[in-house]
Amino acid sequence: MNDRPIGVFDSGLGGLTVLQALADLLPDEHLVYLGDTARYPYGPKSREELQRYSLEIADVLLAEGVKMIVIACNSATAAALELLRERTDVPVIGVVEPGVRAAQKVTTTGRVGVVGTQITADSKIYEHTAEQLRTGLELTTLACPGFVELVEGGDTTGPRADAVVGARLAELADHDIDVLVLGCTHYPLLARTIKDHVGRDVTLVSSADETAFEVRDILERTGWMREPGGIPGRRTFFTTGDPARFRELGERFLGFELVDVRPHRWPTADL
Numbered sequence: 001m002n003d004r005p006i007g008v009f010d011s012g013l014g015g016l017t018v019l020q021a022l023a024d025l026l027p028d029e030h031l032v033y034l035g036d037t038a039r040y041p042y043g044p045k046s047r048e049e050l051q052r053y054s055l056e057i058a059d060v061l062l063a064e065g066v067k068m069i070v071i072a073c074n075s076a077t078a079a080a081l082e083l084l085r086e087r088t089d090v091p092v093i094g095v096v097e098p099g100v101r102a103a104q105k106v107t108t109t110g111r112v113g114v115v116g117t118q119i120t121a122d123s124k125i126y127e128h129t130a131e132q133l134r135t136g137l138e139l140t141t142l143a144c145p146g147f148v149e150l151v152e153g154g155d156t157t158g159p160r161a162d163a164v165v166g167a168r169l170a171e172l173a174d175h176d177i178d179v180l181v182l183g184c185t186h187y188p189l190l191a192r193t194i195k196d197h198v199g200r201d202v203t204l205v206s207s208a209d210e211t212a213f214e215v216r217d218i219l220e221r222t223g224w225m226r227e228p229g230g231i232p233g234r235r236t237f238f239t240t241g242d243p244a245r246f247r248e249l250g251e252r253f254l255g256f257e258l259v260d261v262r263p264h265r266w267p268t269a270d271l
Contacts, residue, residue, distance in 0.1 A: 002226050005030035005234070006215065007061030008070045009054075011042040012152050012241075013249055014186030015072030018095065020254055021212035022070070023235065026219070028226045030234045032064045037241030038266060041148040042075040043117025043184070050079035050119070058084055058092075060238065060264060066090060067224055070215060074099075074116050074184050078123040091218050096125050097133070098214055099181050099207030104135045106203050107179040113172050113202075114141040115194075116183030117148065126183060140175045141183070144168045151186040154249055161193045169197045181205045189253055238264040 006026075008019050012035045019033050034057055036042075042050055054076050061069055069084065069092045071077045077094030084092045103112045114126045121143035130137045146164045155161050172180070180202050182188050188206045195204060219225040226233070237258055239246040247261045 002224055003030070004065050004067040005032045005236070006068050006070065007032050007034070007064065007066030008072050009034040009036065009057045009061065009076070010073040010185055011035070011040040011075065011148070012037040012186070013246070013253060014148065014151060014184060014189065016250055016253055017185050017188045017206060017208045018070060018072035018211055019235075021208040022215060023233070025212040025216055026233070028228045028230070028233050029219075030226070030236075032061060032066060032236045032238070034060055034238040034264065035240070035246060037152065037239050037246060039240065040152060041117065042073060043119055043143075043145065043148060045075070045119065047079045047119070050076050051083050054080035054084055055087060056266070058088055062088065062090070064236075068092070068215065068218065070211065071095065072185050072211070074120045078120050078125040091222075093211065093214055093218070095185060095207040095211050096129050096183075098210035099183060099205065100126060100129045100133060100135060100137070102205045102207060102210040103179050103181050104133075104137060106205055107137065109176075109178045110136060111138050111175065111177045112140070113175060113177040113180040114139055114183045115144045115147070115169070115180065115187060116141065118143045118145060120183055126181070140172065140177060142168065142171055144184075147190060148184065148186045151189045152249075154252070156189050157193055161190065162196070165190060165193045166197050169194065172198065177202060179203050179205055181207070235260065237261045240264050240266055
């Protein structure tokens, strides 16, 4: 079990922010990532569609022998976390609860904004999670259609990103938040542009680091941590879209070479 990889998935490139946090914290662990770029964005999809997608991706990761699955996607976490926990025999964690915990640690006023996809906002999963954890946070959640498309298109800065991000975040101006949770794993890749519009007094919070800490805690608790000092952890990437495009943007965002990028093709009926 110790030498088996950790599986990570997202609708595309955004979950690489979580993979990066895992690689930094747990450099000896093998990581297998699947970016479902053929079916992005997940935000406008129905709950039923996302549950089907998540089960299909879990099957791919389990075939790779993973010892744990990290849903590095807020939309899929909202739609399918409990379902995957019921249907698989490995630990499954999402990114919402770690994001709420991270916000609670940072805020001084308790007024926290959350930006995410439409399905994340509609599900009220951040509000429900904050209530379950008894945080006392006052949350304002804003759906931000178009943000994921900016990242997947490589437009994280510049006039187009500035116009799209500015138009959406203007709605938060009257809520006097001191923390903004980036409630989609794509959004940290827009952090510079987002920061320009919320101002320096608002702290941006990503769930990536907190998720990595949770993975480490599970590995330590179960005794499944890979022994250090051997062969360095492998990084294997699957994409359901164009591997060359995935490698190009992934290397730009992560800052290191993606050596092992493989295509995974869904049957046409599954798209």
